Amino acid sequence: xxxxxxxxxxxxxxxxxxxxxxxxxxxxxxxxxxxxxxxxxxxxxxxxxxxxxxxxxxxxxxxxxxxxxxxxxxxxxxxxxxxxxxxxxxxxxxxxxxxxxxxxxxxxxxxxxxxxxxxxxxxxxxxxxxxxxxxxxxxxxxxxxxxxxxxxxxxxxxxxxxxxxxxxxxxxxxxxxxxxxxxxxxxxxxxxxxxxxxxxxxxxxxxxxxxxxxxxxxxxxxxxxxx
Amino acid sequence: xxxxxxxxxxxxxxxxxxxxxxxxxxxxxxxxxxxxxxxxxxxxxxxxxxxxxxxxxxxxxxxxxxxxxxxxxxxxxxxxxxxxxxxxxxxxxxxxxxxxxxxxxxxxxxxxxxxxxxxxxxxxxxxxxxxxxxxxxxxxxxxxxxxxxxxxxxxxxxxxxxxxxxxxxxxxxxxxxxxxxxxxxxxxxxxxxxxxxxxxxxxxxxxxxxxxxxxxxxxxxxxxxxx
DNA sequence: CGCGTGGTTATTGTATACAAAACGCTCCCG
DNA sequence: CGGGAGCGTTTTGTATACAATAACCACGCG
Numbered sequence: 258x259x260x261x262x263x264x265x266x267x268x269x270x271x272x273x274x275x276x277x278x279x280x281x282x283x284x285x286x287x288x289x290x291x292x293x294x295x296x297x298x299x300x301x302x303x304x305x306x307x308x309x310x311x312x313x314x315x316x317x318x319x320x321x322x323x324x325x326x327x328x329x330x331x332x333x334x335x336x337x338x339x340x341x342x343x344x345x346x347x348x349x350x351x352x353x354x355x356x357x358x359x360x361x362x363x364x365x366x367x368x369x370x371x372x373x374x375x376x377x378x379x380x381x382x383x384x385x386x387x388x389x390x391x392x393x394x395x396x397x398x399x400x401x402x403x404x405x406x407x408x409x410x411x412x413x414x415x416x417x418x419x420x421x422x423x424x425x426x427x428x429x430x431x432x433x434x435x436x437x438x439x440x441x442x443x444x445x446x447x448x449x450x451x452x453x454x455x456x457x458x459x460x461x462x463x464x465x466x467x468x469x470x471x472x473x474x475x476x477x478x479x480x481x482x483x484x
Numbered sequence: 485x486x487x488x489x490x491x492x493x494x495x496x497x498x499x500x501x502x503x504x505x506x507x508x509x510x511x512x513x514x515x516x517x518x519x520x521x522x523x524x525x526x527x528x529x530x531x532x533x534x535x536x537x538x539x540x541x542x543x544x545x546x547x548x549x550x551x552x553x554x555x556x557x558x559x560x561x562x563x564x565x566x567x568x569x570x571x572x573x574x575x576x577x578x579x580x581x582x583x584x585x586x587x588x589x590x591x592x593x594x595x596x597x598x599x600x601x602x603x604x605x606x607x608x609x610x611x612x613x614x615x616x617x618x619x620x621x622x623x624x625x626x627x628x629x630x631x632x633x634x635x636x637x638x639x640x641x642x643x644x645x646x647x648x649x650x651x652x653x654x655x656x657x658x659x660x661x662x663x664x665x666x667x668x669x670x671x672x673x674x675x676x677x678x679x680x681x682x683x684x685x686x687x688x689x690x691x692x693x694x695x696x697x698x699x700x701x702x703x704x705x706x707x708x709x710x711x
Numbered sequence: 712c713g714c715g716t717g718g719t720t721a722t723t724g725t726a727t728a729c730a731a732a733a734c735g736c737t738c739c740c741g
Numbered sequence: 742c743g744g745g746a747g748c749g750t751t752t753t754g755t756a757t758a759c760a761a762t763a764a765c766c767a768c769g770c771g
Contacts, residue, residue: 261725285752296726305532318733319753333626340567399560405632488755512722523756545763546723
């Protein structure tokens, strides 16, 4: 995070997640350059990355908007993520070292601690959760798989501010992680895949509940994409 | 293809595919700016896209090289593509309009014509093949799926110059396409998925044969990736 | 003779000025 | 009253100059 474009990326991302801007709102490169304190050149580079991650979209005439995720978009994203991450879990089960499995157990202890504090600490939970999944993807040893998942995993965090997780949601998630570790320890790819599948599918429904029933969602028609 | 960065993208891509540069060779932005006739700014944008498509890679210190695809890289890529494109075939089977199915039949006639000329016209074959798969992905109606596949499908064409397809390879491919259309016409997602799976897996082995047995491949250790 | 060290060149990263394109407004005409 | 042409403003796209960083090479010291 030392080059200007990296700082710009982080700053813009934080700006989007802070909720200071609404979905569908237009942004300009100048604006973002001001906010981030660098010139438009690195801003344009950062914006490109955020477009890849689908946090920003461009209209047909190249104007820039904050992405708006409909319920269907979220389902699509989770479906793809499930497909890829189940594959990752399968491969990881055959490849994780003892040390990595121990690391996963440690991360999961941290995760459970975050859940059970007097009140759950959602930020800490999400951090631990992210690291947990990253270790698995790393162990899957498939660079392109990691690259594709990078695109998908980042996006829905935009919704986290809006979302209130119930403590029971978090506990179930922790149980999933425990079972995943058990599957890894048993070196059982099929088990790992199955657990990962249900884990992510449940996560989808947790998200979906927040955004409303199928068909509703906050669709604001930016007519994205030019191809 | 009207903006400078688009022209740069096309020119650089053509340059790579022409075989004028070898895998692992270093390129500089200035060089590419000269070749394409535009300044470095749009070149950098084009290069970014080509990095996404894995035709170019950067060393740990941001120097730019022509990507070198090992046999394992190719297998990984085909595995991911298979996973995603089987899913696309499944969805397409449930969504293709009569007109789209008719279009696929037409494309396939063109494809077979390209195979059977006095001598097979590989370029025409590949074009028709590409369009065929694009129609399916389009019909799958999942923008992010299309985006992810875009990354994967482009890459292996770098090898096409080296590869000599046997006429029998091409004929089998055409038969696969025919069966795919049959599965679509029958509105049978499982059938479509299965055919797509074997189609792509065979395609992988066709490619793999060209680059040599497992473990060999042309690996030249660019130590890509900075994460 | 090996190997670090300093300076030199090559290459990428950033800022800025300018060009092209898109938007929105007004005014005119039907 | 509606619609479209023209024009100023806003926004994105490109070129260029300069800054920062990495690679290269030669030299000197152990």
